[in-house]
Amino acid sequence: MNGTTDLLVLGAGIAGCSAALRAADLGASVVLVAKDDLGASNTAWAQGGIIGLPPEEEGDSPALLASDIEAAGAGLCRHEAVRLLAEEGPRLCRSFLWERLGVPFDLGTDGSPDPTAEAAHSARRIYHAKDATGLAIQTALSEAVRNHPGIQVRENLCLVDLITSPHHCLSPVRVYEPIQVHGAYLFDPATGAVEGQLAKRTLLATGGLGYLYLHTTNPPGATGDGLAAAYRASARIVNCEYLQFHPTTLYVPGKPRTLLTEALRGEGAHLVNRKGERFMARYAPEQMELAPRDVVSRAIFQEMAASGEPCVFLDLAPVAARLDLDSHFPTVLAACRAEGLDPLRQPIPVVPAAHYFCGGVLVDLEGRTSLPGLYAAGEVACTGLHGANRLASTSLLEGLVWGFRGAEAAVRELPGLSLPDAGDLAPWRTPEDPQETDPLLIDQDWGLIRSTLWNYAGIVRTGARLQRARADLEYLQHRTERFYHEASLSRELLDLRSGIICARLILNAALQNPESRGCHYRVD
Template identity: 40%
Template sequence: MIKTDYLVIGGGVAGLSFAIKTAVKSPEHTITVITKDDIMESNTRYAQGGIAIVWDKKDSFEDHIKDTLVAGDGLCDPEVVKLVVTKGPERLKELIKFGAEFDTASNGNLDLGKEGGHSAYRIVHHRDVSGYEVLKTLVEKAGQIPNILILSRHYAIDLITEHHLPNIDTSSTSERTCFGAYVQNKQTGEILKIESKLTMLAAGGIGQVYANTTNPAVATGDGIGLAYRAKARITDMEFIQFHPTALYNPKESPSFLISEAVRGFGAVLRNQRGEVFMERYHSQKDLAPRDIVARAIDSELVSSGDDFVFLDCTHLDLNKFKNHFPNIYNKCLSVGVDIAKDYIPIVPAQHYLCGGIEVDMKGKTSIKNLYACGECSRTGLHGANRLASNSLLEALVFGDEISKDAVKQINRVNLPENIPEWDSEGTVEPKEKIIIKHNRKELQKIMSDFVGIVRSNERLKIALQRLEVIYRETKELYNSSVLSPQLCELRNMVNVAYLIITQSQKRKENRGGFYNTDNVTK
């Protein structure tokens, strides 16, 4: 058993931003951060583009706010958008003070990029590995603070609520309180009880629910699965953002992302006939919002029967491209694509979840003493579709805002004395572990085939029916088996898929990243 003041589930930019700010403000309290893999393995690491920040005098908060609201297609919370945009420059200055390095122009000022949906150059970046630079900086900073404990390779199984306490009737009230989490040490298999006064869910995205995703293998929707089973409010799960330009390489998973910044740099999309086509779909052409570009590519593929379209970089300055996008350039070379003379084959891939665990402007969920931050949360910033490079920004700002509230609350919280240890009595090692692997692949295929960029009522109905079979098999396995991270991941993925499908069925108009052929378009 471990007792801590703050428990942070997830070690990306959201979790570490909160942990660092809280540890500094509250040095007499302990912060425990658990990560399911190595501390450097999270969605943050793979963010290429950068952080959208109003920095240039030619830019303005008003323009960034407007761009965010337009991309969100009328479903953003304007107050949240204002908060995140206006607090952004302060959080960037802090990050630079921590040691983060971002690319500069010849005049010494930050070299600002431009991406789809943005009306100005405002993307602060570190070449094409911005997320890695941010994560490395935060990991190093957290390691210097004595009241932060990082437990790598520890996997959260379930949040501890009244449901786990003896002699508590939870049927008479809908109110829930979080007291920490049951966590498995992946190296020993031991299941720990971590009691915490305040808990932060920062467990990242849901990409592995789909067969084609830019998300790493750790992105199995754990935060949302944990919150859903604890009865937290979860909304807007139908709004899945598919990145338009992932490298077409069927043998590779996750899909390699070709950053939106490449199109901001001047690259253009072509179909396999060599035609530029985005002008037929939107006035901003190749720099239209992501949902529009992704649907345009999907339309081209459906009408042609082709497996991919192309991104044309052959007209760009090669030396500048190699300096700006070295990782992308080398990756393309490794699969036989020389961007100086070859088009890059690309397809859309699942990239980001715009909905999630519903939180207020202080990051509070509907469960007492439980916060959520980052991609697993639904703050109201993204609405129906996230504006490019607003995700790292959101995590930095909300990590700070949540920290401000948490340090005010910590001394008011008392833990119950009778929280039980994890009960694994009656479980055995599963004889057929192949069932977990098979059902995971089957779930991914169902979601990609029936709940992708374009959906229909019939596809959603079929998806739910087929998911029901996987749900029953997973539940039986969970109830009878010694737990493993693989089984728990599948359990979370089933929960997430169910939420995406059922909330897709309830939405009757097309907005942003959501498109159902049977619905009306706003």
């Protein structure tokens, strides 16, 4: 074993950085592990915003926010989690992100953050930094953790497995003891070495799994590493069928999808078909473009299916009539113009894409998982807040709240805890004659996973499609697992192993749930 710490935080987005900062402020020693360079998390990709504390004259309240979250969650929200976030989250956003870290939110004339509207919200309560809110938050968090003397930052390390007893213990009689988590094995792609990082408490904040889908707003690192590791360690995992699709990503054939923020529709952008007709009245006549994301995504899907067109269009003319688009949405305009599109003169081609995972490792209100010693926060965790469908701009706030609460609960448990004897834990073993990883085969396997999930477990699902997908991926998982035990480790192999496990978790959950609810939609 290569190191010890009070708290090991795996993941360096808003949940991981918030947890690390809170634990270190409370006096714990913290090791924070980032899969890529610090700052390259999914948090940095979030455009729209985060729920903040609006002025009293806005007429907002915790009860109104809770009602909006419950409505979007389609009757599956955990009421205690919703109340907790509604009561504590907006104040924490203001006090920690704005007042302490100095996140440069857009300000009103009074010098305070100027909240805006977003789809399915009943009040203007969204703090934003133009259309790059996540990047502004991540930049401030990254600077804070780098400068904190109680935090050791480790970058470009991949999670291999959680260290658990009795699974990794040398003594066979430990098998009678309950499972506990004592840290993690980490792989360094630069050296090819695996190290064991022991910790009194471990917090998963590894993000989501959107890269498993052919069309996604997520970066390539979103391969479900923490979820897969928790599954292998026997943690309780729930709600894997609920994968939210963002309705509007920039459609350019042959190019990755670029998120076009929810705030565009919040400020009045219209969805139109190729004929220029608004079509949301056929699907959500009362809410139109401001309907929940699952409704809008299915409407676009059905409109495309009926017309045979590969996309629909987002018309920004209503927004441009009242706002300076270059000032309010510079990221969106830059992305469009880079593809030769001018949003000021023409509607933007858009399609839905996999965006946010609403399931995950089940946690309580303080971030505890079903395994002693293991906490989770952010997209890898399932707090029950989102239910069957996430309300826009709740995800960053959920990561902040549960990062804080998980850190506080973990630190409270530290007195009296001791680290396991490193001599009682098995050292990492590599195959004597390891096979080399073939990048072409890895790419081929990823192509199968991503196209299978998109086609058979996407926006609209049937039992027959899900059965076909599970059968297609069953052999791939067995082959991948066998190769994992025979080959030299690489980041690509670890990502693939995580991806195939998470794909099957999604498919199994979707097959077991015949009821259409939220973003899990069964036409059969």
